[in-house]
Amino acid sequence: MWFSTLLPFVTLALTFTSSASAQDFDIGELERKPLVTSAALQRRIHRDNLLRHARNFQHFAEQTSKTTPNRAFGSVGHNSTVRYIKKLLDATKFYDTQLQTFPYTYAEASSNFTANGVILPTKSLFYGISGDVTAPLFATGNLGCVPEHFPASVEGKLVLIQRGDCIYGIKVALAGAAKAAGVIIFNDVPAELSGGSLGGVSRPEGPYVPVGTISGTAGLDLQARLAAGEEITGVLKAYGLVEERYSSNLIATSKQGNKNQIVFSGSHSDSVPGGPGINDDGSGTMGNLETALQLTNFRLNNAVRFGWWTAEEFGLVGSTHHIRNLPQSERDKIALYLNFDMIASPNSGFFIYDGDGDTFQRPGPPGSAQIEKLYEDYYKAKGLISRPSNFTGRSDYGPFLEVGIPCGGVFTGHEGVKTDEGVQWWGGQAGVVYDPCYHARCDTYENLRVETFETNVKAIAHSIAVYSMSLETIPFPRAASSISSRSADEKLHVETLTYEERRHYGCDHAHEVSWQ
Numbered sequence: 001m002w003f004s005t006l007l008p009f010v011t012l013a014l015t016f017t018s019s020a021s022a023q024d025f026d027i028g029e030l031e032r033k034p035l036v037t038s039a040a041l042q043r044r045i046h047r048d049n050l051l052r053h054a055r056n057f058q059h060f061a062e063q064t065s066k067t068t069p070n071r072a073f074g075s076v077g078h079n080s081t082v083r084y085i086k087k088l089l090d091a092t093k094f095y096d097t098q099l100q101t102f103p104y105t106y107a108e109a110s111s112n113f114t115a116n117g118v119i120l121p122t123k124s125l126f127y128g129i130s131g132d133v134t135a136p137l138f139a140t141g142n143l144g145c146v147p148e149h150f151p152a153s154v155e156g157k158l159v160l161i162q163r164g165d166c167i168y169g170i171k172v173a174l175a176g177a178a179k180a181a182g183v184i185i186f187n188d189v190p191a192e193l194s195g196g197s198l199g200g201v202s203r204p205e206g207p208y209v210p211v212g213t214i215s216g217t218a219g220l221d222l223q224a225r226l227a228a229g230e231e232i233t234g235v236l237k238a239y240g241l242v243e244e245r246y247s248s249n250l251i252a253t254s255k256q257g258n259k260n261q262i263v264f265s266g267s268h269s270d271s272v273p274g275g276p277g278i279n280d281d282g283s284g285t286m287g288n289l290e291t292a293l294q295l296t297n298f299r300l301n302n303a304v305r306f307g308w309w310t311a312e313e314f315g316l317v318g319s320t321h322h323i324r325n326l327p328q329s330e331r332d333k334i335a336l337y338l339n340f341d342m343i344a345s346p347n348s349g350f351f352i353y354d355g356d357g358d359t360f361q362r363p364g365p366p367g368s369a370q371i372e373k374l375y376e377d378y379y380k381a382k383g384l385i386s387r388p389s390n391f392t393g394r395s396d397y398g399p400f401l402e403v404g405i406p407c408g409g410v411f412t413g414h415e416g417v418k419t420d421e422g423v424q425w426w427g428g429q430a431g432v433v434y435d436p437c438y439h440a441r442c443d444t445y446e447n448l449r450v451e452t453f454e455t456n457v458k459a460i461a462h463s464i465a466v467y468s469m470s471l472e473t474i475p476f477p478r479a480a481s482s483i484s485s486r487s488a489d490e491k492l493h494v495e496t497l498t499y500e501e502r503r504h505y506g507c508d509h510a511h512e513v514s515w516q
C-alpha cells in the first residue's frame with residue numbers, strides 16, 4: 001500500500017508545474033470565444049456529465065477496497081480521483097495545473113468484541129495495534145494506572161479496566177508490560193465511549209496490546225459476572241493502521257483573465273476511510289470539475305482558480321497547508337473563496353453559508369454577505385426556498401476565513417434532521433437526516449439526489465460566471481484592516497490542534513475527542 005500509493009505521486013510531484021506549457025495556448029482561438037455569462041455557462045451544465053464523473057468516482061473508491069470502497073487521502077482511489085481531474089483539465093489547455101504534494105499521518109482503527117459469544121458494541125482507539133485475541137476475561141477492579149494495578153495473573157488474559165484517572169495509553173501500555181493479551185476499557189458512565197486515542201504511537205510504560213472500548217453498562221455487567229465466579233471468554237479483533245502518506249492538493253488557475261483578481265472555488269477530493277464519499281465530497285468535487293471544464297468555452301475577465309483539497313476529512317489538512325504556504329502577496333490576489341462540500345444530499349435542503357451572520361452571528365469577512373445574497377437571489381429566481389447555514393469553519397473555507405478572504409457557498413445538509421416545514425420546502429422525508437449515508441459505506445453513486453445536484457452545480461456556474469465578469473459587489477482590493485493581522489509565522493487556528501482534535505474538527509460531529 002505504501003509504495004503503490006507513494007510512487008505515482010513522486011513521479012507526478014516532479015512535474016510540479018503545469019504539464020500544459022504556455023506555448024500550446026492559442027491566444028487567437030481564445031479571442032474568438034464569447035465572454036462568459038451566467039446563463040451561457042449554466043446552460044452547459046448537464047446531469048449526464050455529472051453522473052459520468054460520479055460513476056468514475058465510485059469505481060475509484062472500489063480500486064482502494066472492494067469491501068470498504070473509499071477515497072481516503074493518499075489511497076489508490078483518492079490518487080485516481082486527483083489524477084482524473086488533472087488529466088481532464090490539462091487536456092483543455094485552459095488551465096495551469098499544479099499538484100501540491102506533502103506527507104501527512106494517516107490513521108485508522110476498528111475493533112469488535114464478543115463475551116462468551118455475545119457481541120458487544122465496541123469502539124476502537126487511535127494508535128491501537130492490530131490483533132486477534134481469544135482469552136479469559138479478567139477484571140482488575142481498579143483503574144489500571146500504575147504497575148501495581150496489574151497482578152501477575154493478568155498474563156495471557158483479556159483485561160477489563162474502567163475508564164478514568166489516567167489516559168487510555170497508560171492503561172494499555174501497563175497491561176502490555178504485565179503481559180496481558182489485550183484490554184477492554186469500559187466507560188465510567190453508562191453510555192458507550194465516543195471513540196478516542198491512545199495519545200501517541202507508543203508509550204514508555206510498555207508495549208501496546210490490542211484494545212477495544214465498550215459502554216459503562218456492559219462493562220459493569222461483565223465485572224459483576226466475573227466477581228460472581230462466572231468464566232467468560234472474550235474474543236477481541238482489533239485493527240489499527242498508522243502511516244505517513246503522500247497526497248496532493250490540485251490547483252488549477254485559468255491562463256486567461258486578470259490574475260490580480262482571482263475568483264477561487266474549492267472542494268475536497270478525499271473521502272472518509274469508511275465510505276466512497278460520492279456526496280461528501282464527490283458532489284462538490286464533480287461540480288467544480290464540470291464547471292471548470294465548461295468554463296473553457298469562454299473568455300474571462302477575472303481569472304478563475306479551482307482547488308481540490310486533500311485530507312479535509314482529517315481536519316482541513318490540504319486547504320490549511322495551501323493557505324499557510326501562500327505568501328500574503330498571493331493571498332491578496334484572491335478576491336473571494338467559494339466552497340462546495342456536499343451539494344447532492346439524498347434528503348436535501350438548499351443551504352447557503354451565513355455570510356452576513358444574521359442567523360448564526362458569525363459573519364464572514366466583508367464581501368461574504370454579498371456572496372450569500374448572490375445565492376439567495378439565485379434560488380429565488382428558480383422559485384426555490386433557501387435557508388442560511390452556520391459558518392462553523394468546519395470545511396475548507398475555514399483557513400480562507402481566517403486570513404480575511406470573503407467566503408461563501410451552498411450545501412445540502414448532513415447530520416441535521418429535516419422538519420415538516422423542510423419537507424414543504426424541499427420535499428423528501430421529515431424526521432430523517434439530510435444525508436443518512438453521511439460518512440458511511442452507503443455514500444455511493446445511488447446516494448446522490450440528482451436534480452438537487454444539477455441545480456447546485458448550476459449555482460456554482462452562476463457564481464463563477466458572475467464574479468469572473470465583475471467583482472463590483474465585493475469590496476476588493478481589501479482594506480488593510482479587513483486583512484488578518486496574523487504575522488506570517490503565526491499558525492492558523494486549525495494547525496494548532498492536535499492530530500486527534502484536528503481529525504475530529506474535519507468530521508464535524510458534535511462529540512468530543514477523549515484521551516482518558
Ligand SMILES: [Zn+2]
Pocket residue numbers: 268280281312341342
Ligand atoms: Zn466534506
